[in-house]
Each structure stands twice: as C-alpha cells, then as structure tokens.
Amino acid sequence: MGKRLLTRRAFVRSAAAAAGAVALGAALPMAGCASAGDVLRVGTKVDVPGFGFQNPETGNVEGLEVDVARELAARIKGDANALELTGVNATTRGAMLDNGALDAALATFTITDDRCRSYDFSRPYYIDTIGILVKKDSGISDLAGLDGKTVGVALSATTKDKLREAADALGIALNFAEYATYPEIKIALVVGRVDAFSVDRSILLGYQDDTTRLLDTQFAPQEYGVATAKGSELTGQVDAAIAAMEADGTLASLKERWGLSLVTEADMEAEQAAGSVGLGAGDAADDAPVRGGGA
Numbered sequence: 001m002g003k004r005l006l007t008r009r010a011f012v013r014s015a016a017a018a019a020g021a022v023a024l025g026a027a028l029p030m031a032g033c034a035s036a037g038d039v040l041r042v043g044t045k046v047d048v049p050g051f052g053f054q055n056p057e058t059g060n061v062e063g064l065e066v067d068v069a070r071e072l073a074a075r076i077k078g079d080a081n082a083l084e085l086t087g088v089n090a091t092t093r094g095a096m097l098d099n100g101a102l103d104a105a106l107a108t109f110t111i112t113d114d115r116c117r118s119y120d121f122s123r124p125y126y127i128d129t130i131g132i133l134v135k136k137d138s139g140i141s142d143l144a145g146l147d148g149k150t151v152g153v154a155l156s157a158t159t160k161d162k163l164r165e166a167a168d169a170l171g172i173a174l175n176f177a178e179y180a181t182y183p184e185i186k187i188a189l190v191v192g193r194v195d196a197f198s199v200d201r202s203i204l205l206g207y208q209d210d211t212t213r214l215l216d217t218q219f220a221p222q223e224y225g226v227a228t229a230k231g232s233e234l235t236g237q238v239d240a241a242i243a244a245m246e247a248d249g250t251l252a253s254l255k256e257r258w259g260l261s262l263v264t265e266a267d268m269e270a271e272q273a274a275g276s277v278g279l280g281a282g283d284a285a286d287d288a289p290v291r292g293g294g295a
Contacts (some may be wrong), residue, residue, distance in 0.1 A: 040077055042069040043088035043096055043105040047182045049206025050258045051108055054087070061085055064258045065106040068125060068242075071250060072104070072226070075241040076234070089181050090156040094119065097229050104238060105227040108203060110158050120235040121225035122242045125251055127263050129218040130162055131201035136213050138195065143217050147172035152185035152194035154178065159198050162220040182207065202260055 044052035044065050051063040066085065074080040088096060093105040097119060111121045132151075134140045140149075143166060153159045155178045167174045177194050179185045186207045188194045197207065200222050204214055226242060228235045245251045255262055 038077060039082045039084045040069070040073045041084045041086065041101070041103045042072070043086050043093050043102045043107055044069060045089065045107045045182075046087040047089075048108060048203050050202060050260055051206075052106075053206070061087070064126070064254055064260055065108070067254045067257070068226075068245070068251075069104075069106050071245055071254075072106075072238060072241050075244065076237050090154045091180060093227070094156070097227060100229070103228065103232075103234055108200065108224055109227045110200075110222045111225040112158060115227075118230065119227045120230055120232060121227055122235075122239040123246075124223035124225055125242050125245070126202075126224040126255070126260070128200040128202045128222045128224070128261065130159055130198060130220045130222065131204045131218050132215045133189065133197040133204045133208060133212050134195065134215060135189065136211055140196065140215070142215060143167070144170055144172055146174055146196055148175070149195035150175040150177050150193075151196045151198050152177050152179060152188050153198055154182065154185065155180055157199065158220075158222070159200075163198055166219055 044061060044063075046052055046054040046061055048063065052061055052065045053063050054061050069083055069085065070080040073083040077083075086096065086102060088102075088105060088107050090107075093102075093107045093109060094115075096102040097105055105119075109115075109121075111124065115121070132143065132146070140146060146167075151163060151174055153163070153176055160176050160178070163174060163176075177188065179188065182199065182203065185194065185197045185199075189197045189212070197204065201214065201218055208214055226238050228238060242251075252262060
C-alpha cells in the first residue's frame with residue numbers, strides 16, 4: 001500500500017528524534033517488544049521510512065526491516081516479541097556488532113566483498129539500486145548534470161565509491177559531503193549545502209517531497225543482508241530463516257505491505273545475463289508499487 005509522505009514539520013520532528021536515538025544507541029520503543037530475557041538484539045535504522053523509521057506520532061519503530069526482525073525472533077527464539085531493537089546508522093551498526101551489543105544488524109546493510117571479511121551476512125532479503133535526489137528547480141536532470149557539484153552521502157556507506165566510479169566513467173568530477181544520518185543529508189539539500197542527496201532509491205523515496213525529484217538515473221545494484229558477527233552461531237539460523245521467509249512468501253508479503261520493490265536475485269541475474277548493469281526499465285522492480293508515488 002502507498003505511504004503518505006511526511007509533512008515538513010513531521011519530518012523535522014522525526015529527524016530530531018531519530019538523530020537522538022541513533023546517537024545514543026538506545027533501545028527503541030516498539031509495540032510488544034520484550035526488554036529482557038532470551039531476546040534477539042537487532043540494530044535497525046530509525047530514519048529510513050519503509051525500512052526502519054521511528055514514527056513521530058507513536059514513537060514506535062516500523063518498516064520492512066522491523067517486520068523481518070520480528071519474523072527472525074519468531075523463527076529463531078520462538079516468539080516474535082523476543083526482540084530488542086536498537087537504533088543504528090551506517091557508522092554504528094558494525095561497531096555494535098563488533099562489541100557484542102547486537103546479535104544482528106538489519107539496517108539497509110549492503111553486502112560487499114570487503115564487509116564479508118569482517119561480518120557474516122545472510123542471503124539478500126532486499127535488492128535496490130543507487131539513486132539521486134535533487135531539488136526540482138536545480139536544473140539537474142542526470143548524473144552528468146552534477147559535474148563539479150556537491151553530493152551528500154552517508155558516512156561509511158558504499159554510495160560514495162559507486163558514485164565516484166560512475167562519475168569517472170562519464171569524465172566528470174563530483175565533490176562529496178558526508179553525514180551521519182539521512183535526515184541530516186535531506187536538511188543539507190533543503191538549505192543548499194549540497195546539490196544532491198544520494199543513497200539507495202527506496203530510501204530516497206521516503207525523503208522525496210513536493211520540492212524534490214528522484215532522477216531516472218539508477219545504477220550499482222545493492223543487496224541488503226542481515227549482518228552477524230564473524231563466526232556467530234546465529235549466522236546459519238538467520239540465513240535459514242531468511243530462506244524460509246522467501247520460500248513461503250513472507251518476504252514478498254512484507255515488501256508489498258510497505259510498498260517496496262519485489263525484485264529478487266533471480267530478476268537481477270536475468271538482467272545481468274542480458275547485459276544490463278542494473279535494474280533498468282522493464283524489470284520487475286518497475287512494476288512493483290513504490291512508496292510515496294514514485295519519481
């Protein structure tokens with residue numbers, strides 16, 4: 001189902017709450033969440049509508065990754081409420097796995113060869129591509145239009161390197177400004193500190209409003225996996241649970257609930273076999289409902 005875009009006032013209020021929760025790494029409120037005992041401790045984003053977002057009206061964290069975390073708790077711990085959520089961002093999610101504060105990170109965590117040397121990952125539960133959000137009055141219509149301009153990206157994310165590779169291929173130069181949270185990047189775009197906001201397209205849809213537009217440009221497929229500590233006894237259990245959720249239709253149902261792309265690994269492999277470098281026009285993702293009405 002479609003999700004209502006945030007009003008500017010709600011966005012500012014929720015951005016402040018999200019930034020505070022992430023900065024503190026505090027346990028987050030969630031309906032029915034257990035706070036003690038044999039629980040699955042999972043880190044989720046709190047500033048990504050549709051994936052992990054702290055609702056400013058209820059204070060609860062909601063989205064696809066929260067629902068997947070509940071499913072993991074149900075399938076591994078035997079109780080969907082045997083779950084403790086903690087707000088994380090691109091910088092803190094890995095550190096909290098390293099220090100044992102989390103059992104798993106379900107936080108738009110892209111699987112890369114480099115990260116697989118530090119963490120274990122489940123098979124992908126979601127696949128996206130990188131996108132670019134600009135102001136409607138910016139005059140920017142494609143990646144080439146960003147030549148010499150500044151792009152806001154998240155600290156410790158893969159976006160910067162992927163954008164630089166794409167820019168080099170076009171023979172253009174980009175400047176980058178890195179921020180700890182997505183709300184900070186959106187605010188930087190609104191006030192003109194950056195010319196564009198780049199991260200995965202499904203994330204950007206949650207930050208699109210009537211003053212911004214999502215460019216048609218999309219590249220570098222991003223596979224999200226559940227991260228666990230290297231060698232964790234949970235690694236196999238998490239992967240098996242994700243596989244079962246994919247096989248029994250649970251994953252597809254949850255993606256539909258949040259209006260997210262239904263593209264799968266099979267879709268991506270078919271695109272690549274056909275010579276595509278991403279998930280372009282005509283693939284399954286284009287036919288899936290998009291939250292916020294699309295670009």
